[in-house]
Amino acid sequence: MSPYTRHLVLMSPYTRHLVLMSPYTRHLVLMSPYTRHLVLMSPYTRHLVLMSPYTRHLVLMSPYTRHLVLMSPYTRHLVLMSPYTRHLVLMSPYTRHLVLMSPYTRHLVLMSPYTRHLVLMSPYTRHLVLMSPYTRHLVLMSPYTRHLVLMSPYTRHLVLMSPYTRHLVLMSPYTRHLVLMSPYTRHLVLMSPYTRHLVLMSPYTRHLVLMSPYTRHLVLMSPYTRHLVLMSPYTRHLVLMSPYTRHLVLMSPYTRHLVLMSPYTRHLVLMSPYTRHLVLMSPYTRHLVLMSPYTRHLVLMSPYTRHLVLMSPYTRHLVLMSPYTRHLVLMSPYTRHLVLMSPYTRHLVLMSPYTRHLVLMSPYTRHLVLMSPYTRHLVLMSPYTRHLVLMSPYTRHLVLMSPYTRHLVLMSPYTRHLVLMSPYTRHLVLMSPYTRHLVLMSPYTRHLVLMSPYTRHLVLMSPYTRHLVLMSPYTRHLVLMSPYTRHLCYITQCNVPQCYIPQCYIPQCNVPQCYIPQCNVPQCNAPQCNAPQCNAPQCNAPQCNAPQCYIPQCNAPQCNAPQCNAPQCNAPQCYIPQCNAPQCNAPQCNAPQCYIPQCNAPQCNAPQCNAPQCNVSAFLAG
Numbered sequence: 001m002s003p004y005t006r007h008l009v010l011m012s013p014y015t016r017h018l019v020l021m022s023p024y025t026r027h028l029v030l031m032s033p034y035t036r037h038l039v040l041m042s043p044y045t046r047h048l049v050l051m052s053p054y055t056r057h058l059v060l061m062s063p064y065t066r067h068l069v070l071m072s073p074y075t076r077h078l079v080l081m082s083p084y085t086r087h088l089v090l091m092s093p094y095t096r097h098l099v100l101m102s103p104y105t106r107h108l109v110l111m112s113p114y115t116r117h118l119v120l121m122s123p124y125t126r127h128l129v130l131m132s133p134y135t136r137h138l139v140l141m142s143p144y145t146r147h148l149v150l151m152s153p154y155t156r157h158l159v160l161m162s163p164y165t166r167h168l169v170l171m172s173p174y175t176r177h178l179v180l181m182s183p184y185t186r187h188l189v190l191m192s193p194y195t196r197h198l199v200l201m202s203p204y205t206r207h208l209v210l211m212s213p214y215t216r217h218l219v220l221m222s223p224y225t226r227h228l229v230l231m232s233p234y235t236r237h238l239v240l241m242s243p244y245t246r247h248l249v250l251m252s253p254y255t256r257h258l259v260l261m262s263p264y265t266r267h268l269v270l271m272s273p274y275t276r277h278l279v280l281m282s283p284y285t286r287h288l289v290l291m292s293p294y295t296r297h298l299v300l301m302s303p304y305t306r307h308l309v310l311m312s313p314y315t316r317h318l319v320l321m322s323p324y325t326r327h328l329v330l331m332s333p334y335t336r337h338l339v340l341m342s343p344y345t346r347h348l349v350l351m352s353p354y355t356r357h358l359v360l361m362s363p364y365t366r367h368l369v370l371m372s373p374y375t376r377h378l379v380l381m382s383p384y385t386r387h388l389v390l391m392s393p394y395t396r397h398l399v400l401m402s403p404y405t406r407h408l409v410l411m412s413p414y415t416r417h418l419v420l421m422s423p424y425t426r427h428l429v430l431m432s433p434y435t436r437h438l439v440l441m442s443p444y445t446r447h448l449v450l451m452s453p454y455t456r457h458l459v460l461m462s463p464y465t466r467h468l469v470l471m472s473p474y475t476r477h478l479v480l481m482s483p484y485t486r487h488l489c490y491i492t493q494c495n496v497p498q499c500y501i502p503q504c505y506i507p508q509c510n511v512p513q514c515y516i517p518q519c520n521v522p523q524c525n526a527p528q529c530n531a532p533q534c535n536a537p538q539c540n541a542p543q544c545n546a547p548q549c550y551i552p553q554c555n556a557p558q559c560n561a562p563q564c565n566a567p568q569c570n571a572p573q574c575y576i577p578q579c580n581a582p583q584c585n586a587p588q589c590n591a592p593q594c595y596i597p598q599c600n601a602p603q604c605n606a607p608q609c610n611a612p613q614c615n616v617s618a619f620l621a622g
Contacts (some may be wrong), residue, residue, distance in 0.1 A: 015032075017033065026044075027041065028041045035052075057070060058073070060480070066084075067081065076094075078090070080115060087135060088103070105122075106124075115132075115136075118133070119132070124474040126144075132287075137152050138151040147193055165182075166236045184205045208223070215232075226243045237251065238253070239251075247264075256273045257273070258273070267281065267282050278291040278293070286304075287303065297313070299311075305322075316329065318330070328341040328343070338351040356373045357370060358373065359371075388401045388403070406423045409421075416434075436454075437450060437452055447461065457470060457472055457567045458470070459471075469481075560564065
């Protein structure tokens with residue numbers, strides 16, 4: 001004991017340890033002479049403090065919890081160790097942050113007393129995990145890539161952020177889908193781990209873009225119109241689909257042509273942005289329809305026969321053109337008449353579907369030729385003189401009629417004799433082109449009168465007595481000859497005034513009204529001469545004419561091939577009026593009943609039915 005400080009020092013002779021006690025604080029200090037470490041014990045708290053004279057570190061131990069606290073006099077950091085869990089806790093007196101280390105896993109946990117956030121670090125991977133006590137969200141950072149991963153304990157979703165690109169990636173633990181967001185463009189990209197498809201969404205336009213990693217095709221969807229646009233990276237073609245009509249529109253970036261397809265009718269419509277023409281194709285018949293937006297004319301082409309049909313929406317007339325013969329056929333929907341034009345001779349042929357008569361017109365002479373398919377007679381009319389010429393294919397006789405005098409002239413191609421008949425007197429006049437003699441016959445008395453153009457003498461012959469009477473126009477004497485006795489009799493008593501009527505021989509009196517009344521005896525107008533059957537209306541009716549053509553070339557076997565007149569080619573159902581109504585351009589007019597397969601059968605447009613020798617106009621022209 002020191003008499004000055006009154007401190008007590010105890011030394012054991014066996015261990016040579018020293019114990020110092022202060023009478024004022026009653027604290028005990030133990031020092032080992034071997035290690036020179038000091039141990040301080042408070043009699044009040046019974047805590048022990050160990051100090052090393054070499055490192056000058058302090059170690060505090062509580063006798064109650066047996067926890068150890070280490071303090072460095074240099075850094076003044078505190079280290080707490082629990083003897084039960086052997087975990088270490090480090091506290092800095094400057095930042096007051098706490099660091100916990102487990103001796104088993106060697107993981108470090110840092111806690112800030114200000115924000116109370118926790119940071120966990122693994123000594124093996126050196127990854128950092130941050131947890132907020134308020135939101136309980138976890139943030140993981142890799143010291144190698146410096147990427148951050150955020151996890152919510154409530155939704156368990158993960159968010160990854162790259163410090164280099166600052167892009168965010170969100171992953172759902174339930175669907176395992178990934179969402180990428182760029183902080184610069186704020187675009188979102190969604191990826192499914194199952195299909196590996198990518199979906200891009202713009203926060204500005206809210207449009208969605210889907211990309212398949214297998215086909216690399218892109219699909220764009222607008223949230224406003226809900227339309228879908230598909231783009232192939234190989235062909236760069238665009239396909240647009242409307243969710244309301246389900247129609248598809250294809251656009252080529254090279255030609256900029258548009259193709260529209262209806263999922264209901266499966267028809268295709270092609271539009272050129274340069275000409276704005278529309279082309280419609282039916283997948284069932286493969287027919288093509290072309291429409292011009294300027295003229296609104298429609299052109300139909302059959303892929304089987306390659307024939308073209310043109311229809312005008314204003315007149316609704318149809319024009320058919322064969323690519324083999326290049327002939328044009330025009331049909332009016334109102335009269336249903338057909339007009340055929342040859343591009344080689346430019347002749348026109350008109351056919352009526354009701355009477356089936358044919359009319360041929362030459363653009364050079366403008367003459368008209370009418371042919372009846374029933375009688376096969378031909379009628380020629382000149383537009384200049386308006387005279388009509390009738391020819392029978394059986395007798396080949398020609399009949400000429402003037403529309404002004406209505407007289408008929410018959411000519412035989414064999415004898416070349418001419419016969420003239422007046423419709424007023426019904427008298428017949430025969431002229432021989434060889435002798436130029438004229439023979440007049442009255443239908444009432446059946447007498448014949450012969451006149452020579454050279455001597456102008458007249459010879460009268462009665463069919464009843466067969467006597468001949470010769471009269472000279474110069475002397476007006478009469479000479480009678482009997483065919484039985486062959487005697488000549490010069491009649492003088494007939495040269496009396498009443499037998500000579502001068503006014504009936506002047507030229508202007510040779511008209512019907514100058515007919516001598518006394519010759520109009522009853523038997524000349526007998527009822528049977530004007531009987532109804534002689535001029536019956538049915539003799540000029542359409543059914544009195546027959547359909548076949550007498551031109552030899554037009555009777556070739558292929559011109560009358562059975563399939564050219566197949567029943568289904570002219571069946572009543574092949575013409576449906578309601579399918580040609582103006583409102584039939586609406587989608588619902590592509591009804592099945594408007595398309596009759598047998599009406600487009602190949603035999604209905606057989607090539608041999610359009611052979612050149614079957615063209616009447618070509619035959620007549622050459």
